[in-house]
Amino acid sequence: MNQQTLEQIRTEAVKRMASAHGSQHNLNHVYNVVKSAMQMSHSYDIDKNLLEAICYVHDLTYTEYYPGIATYVFEGKYIASILDKYLDQFNIDSREKGIIINACKRHPHSYPFKVLNRNTDLYTKILQDADTLDMFSDERVDNSVFTKNLKWIPVKRLMRVVRLRYINFFLNIPQI
Amino acid sequence: MEIIKLDFNKDGNNKTILDDPINIEKLVKYVLPIIERNEGWGSGDLTTKMFLDDPKKYQGEVDGTVWKNVHILMEGGEPIGLLEFSRTTIDDTKKERHKILNELLAGESLNEFNKLIGSDIEPTMLPQIREFLLSKPIYTAVGVVLKPSLQNKKTGYAENTL
Numbered sequence: 500m501n502q503q504t505l506e507q508i509r510t511e512a513v514k515r516m517a518s519a520h521g522s523q524h525n526l527n528h529v530y531n532v533v534k535s536a537m538q539m540s541h542s543y544d545i546d547k548n549l550l551e552a553i554c555y556v557h558d559l560t561y562t563e564y565y566p567g568i569a570t571y572v573f574e575g576k577y578i579a580s581i582l583d584k585y586l587d588q589f590n591i592d593s594r595e596k597g598i599i600i601n602a603c604k605r606h607p608h609s610y611p612f613k614v615l616n617r618n619t620d621l622y623t624k625i626l627q628d629a630d631t632l633d634m635f636s637d638e639r640v641d642n643s644v645f646t647k648n649l650k651w652i653p654v655k656r657l658m659r660v661v662r663l664r665y666i667n668f669f670l671n672i673p674q675i
Numbered sequence: 676m677e678i679i680k681l682d683f684n685k686d687g688n689n690k691t692i693l694d695d696p697i698n699i700e701k702l703v704k705y706v707l708p709i710i711e712r713n714e715g716w717g718s719g720d721l722t723t724k725m726f727l728d729d730p731k732k733y734q735g736e737v738d739g740t741v742w743k744n745v746h747i748l749m750e751g752g753e754p755i756g757l758l759e760f761s762r763t764t765i766d767d768t769k770k771e772r773h774k775i776l777n778e779l780l781a782g783e784s785l786n787e788f789n790k791l792i793g794s795d796i797e798p799t800m801l802p803q804i805r806e807f808l809l810s811k812p813i814y815t816a817v818g819v820v821l822k823p824s825l826q827n828k829k830t831g832y833a834e835n836t837l
Contacts, residue, residue, distance in 0.1 A: 522720055565738025566719040568710065568757050611692060 500548040504590050511588075512555035521566035524558045528633055532557065535629035539675045545621050549595055553626050555584060557603045571607070579604040602626045608636050610669045617671050624671035631669050678758070681745045682704060683831055691737045693730040702726065705747045705754045706740060760817040 516526050533554040540550050560577045564570040570577070582600045591599075602623040608614035609631040616623045633639055667673035681701050684692045691698055707723045720756035721736045730737075741759070778784055780801055789795050796804070 565735030565739035567721075567736050567741075568706070568719065569759060570739040571719070571757070573742075596761035 500546055500591065500595055501553060502548060503589050505548040505552050508552045508589055509555050511557065515562045516555075516557060518617055519558065519561040520564070523566065523639060525562040527638065529555060529558060531633040531636060531638075532626070532629045535632050536625050537538055539629060539672070540621075542675070543621055543625075549598060550625060552621055553599050553602045554629065556585070556599065557606055557626055557630065559585065574607040575604040578606075598622050606630055613669060615669070615671050628670045628672055628675065631666070635666060676748065678746050678748050678752045679705075681741070681747055683741055683745070689738075690734060691741055693734060693737065699727075699730060702737065702741070706757065708754050709747075709757050710740065719805075760815075767778055776805055779808065780805060 512529075513526065516524075516529050519525055533551055536550055536554050537547065541548055557578070559581050560570065560574050563581060564577060579600050582596075582603055586596050586599060598620065599622075601620070603626070605616050605619065605623050606627045609627050616627055682702065684695045685700050686692055691702075693699065703723055703726070707721060707726060710719045710721050711723065711801065719736055721733055721740075726733050726737075740757075743761045744759055745756045746758040748758065779788070785796065
C-alpha cells in the first residue's frame with residue numbers, strides 16, 4: 500500500500516473514530532493498537548502501511564453501532580459489511596481489500612473467549628494481538644464499567660496478574 | 676440450568692420501546708447483569724443504575740444488545756448467558772440462501788466440512804447435500820455470550836474458522 504493511500508485511510512478513519520460510541524473503542528484505543536502492531540511487525544517482512552491501515556479501520560463498527568452484547572457478538576460480521584463499502588473510496592486493489600476485511604472480521608473475541616487466528620495470515624494475527632494487548636492496558640481496565648463499579652475488588656491488580664501470567668493464552672504470536 | 680426466551684416490544688424501526696415498563700423490567704432482571712459482569716471485555720459499559728437513571732439515553736446500547744430471538748441462560752436464578760439469532764426462511768431469502776449454499780459447498784468451507792466429517796465429500800454427493808440444505812431454515816447470525824468457564828476454555832484456545 501502506498502503512503503498516500505495510507506494517509507487518506509488514516510485521516511478518514513480518525514475523523515470517523517472521533518465520534519465512535521462507547522469508551523472502550525475510542526481513538527486512544529486505535530492509536531494504542533497501531534503502536535503495538537507496528538512494534539510487533541518489526542520482525543516480519545510484511546506491508547507495514549497495509550497493517551497500519553488495518554489498525555485504523557478495525558473498530559469502525561462502533562461508529563455505526565452502539566456497544567452492547569449483540570454488537571459485540573456480531574462485530575466481525577458488522578465490520579466486514581461496513582468495510583466492504585467503506586474501502587471502495589480508496590485506491591486499493593482487491594487483494595489488499597480482502598486482507599483488510601479478513602483481519603478486521605476475525606479480530607474480536609480473543610479475550611476471554613480465546614477465539615484466535617493462529618493459522619491465518621500475519622496481518623490478522625498481529626491486529627488481534629495488538630487489540631488484545633490494549634484490552635489488558637491500565638487505561639482500558641480503568642475505563643471498564645466492571646472496574647468502576649466494583650472499586651472494592653482489586654480488579655486492576657487481578658488484570659495485571661492475568662496480563663503477566665496468562666496473556667499468552669490469548670495471543671496468536673506469544674513469542675513476540 | 677434453564678433457557679428462557681425474552682420477547683421485547685419494539686417499534687416500527689425495530690427499536691426496543693423504553694417507555695414500556697415490562698421491557699425495562701426484563702432488561703434489568705435478565706440482560707444488564709450480564710453486561711455488568713463482563714469484566715471489561717467489550718460487550719458494553721452499561722450498568723443497571725445508569726440505565727434506570729435515564730433509560731432512553733441508552734437506546735443505542737439496548738438495541739445493540741437485544742437484537743432478535745433473545746434467549747437467556749439462567750443458573751441458580753441468575754442470568755449467566757445470552758443467546759440470540761436471526762432465522763430466515765427460504766421464500767424471502769432465496770437469493771441469499773443460494774449464495775450461502777455456494778459458499779458452503781466450495782473452497783475453504785468445503786475443506787472445513789471435509790475435516791469435520793473426517794473424509795472428502797465426493798462431487799457426486801454435492802447435489803444431494805445441496806437439496807438437503809435447501810430444505811433447512813437458515814440461521815444467518817447466531818451469537819452467544821457465555822461465561823468462559825462454561826465453555827471449558829480455562830486453558831488452550833479455540834480456532835476461528837469463520
